[in-house]
Amino acid sequence: MYSIPDFVLFLIYVISITLVAFIVMTTIGEWKVFKKAGLAPWKSLIPIYNIYCHIVDIARMHWIYFVVIIIIPIFSRFAIRFLYLFYGMFSYGLYRYIFKISYVVTSLAIMTINIIMCSKTSKNFGKGIGFTIGLIFLFPVFILILGFGNAIFNPVEANFITPKSLPKFEDFDKESSDKKEDYFDV
Numbered sequence: 001m002y003s004i005p006d007f008v009l010f011l012i013y014v015i016s017i018t019l020v021a022f023i024v025m026t027t028i029g030e031w032k033v034f035k036k037a038g039l040a041p042w043k044s045l046i047p048i049y050n051i052y053c054h055i056v057d058i059a060r061m062h063w064i065y066f067v068v069i070i071i072i073p074i075f076s077r078f079a080i081r082f083l084y085l086f087y088g089m090f091s092y093g094l095y096r097y098i099f100k101i102s103y104v105v106t107s108l109a110i111m112t113i114n115i116i117m118c119s120k121t122s123k124n125f126g127k128g129i130g131f132t133i134g135l136i137f138l139f140p141v142f143i144l145i146l147g148f149g150n151a152i153f154n155p156v157e158a159n160f161i162t163p164k165s166l167p168k169f170e171d172f173d174k175e176s177s178d179k180k181e182d183y184f185d186v
Helices: 004-034 041-045 046-057 066-085 090-123 129-137 139-146 177-184
Strands: none
Touching: 004 041, 004 046, 004 139, 041 046, 046 066, 046 090, 066 090, 090 129, 090 139, 129 139
8 A cells, every 4th residue: 555655744734734824814914905995805705806806996907907817817728628629639739839838828927917916006005116026926924014014005096097086076176166167078
């Protein structure tokens, strides 16, 4: 009978405990960051929705980045499998290279968007490039620092106009009625 060496079992336990600790740290940090950003903290607990909220509301990126991160990798996997079913029976070698290339391209797209998301998140909390690098490489630790630290959510820029970012009618002075007319005249 085959037995697993004790050292390998120890490594499996250490890696498992480390992964669980990272997941717990990220969840707690995201909860606090969502709270600071004025979002409902429960949104950080829903697996796919928390990524969407982080991209759109905290990093202030367009929702199309969410589509690139979530939908395109799934679609490319199915598209490659479909192509193999109908056309790959005669050229297995070509299928293998297309699959590897699509995997590399989608992985690079996800990494690029993650870097942009970390950069915009740190800018919106008033942090610099060092904090951005920390978010990229040690996300659980730096999201905890962001959540429990004294950073204030102050969005620097938005790539798109949202109803929240438009000025309200009450924001205008009552004395200057001409501004009201100029604002709403298109």
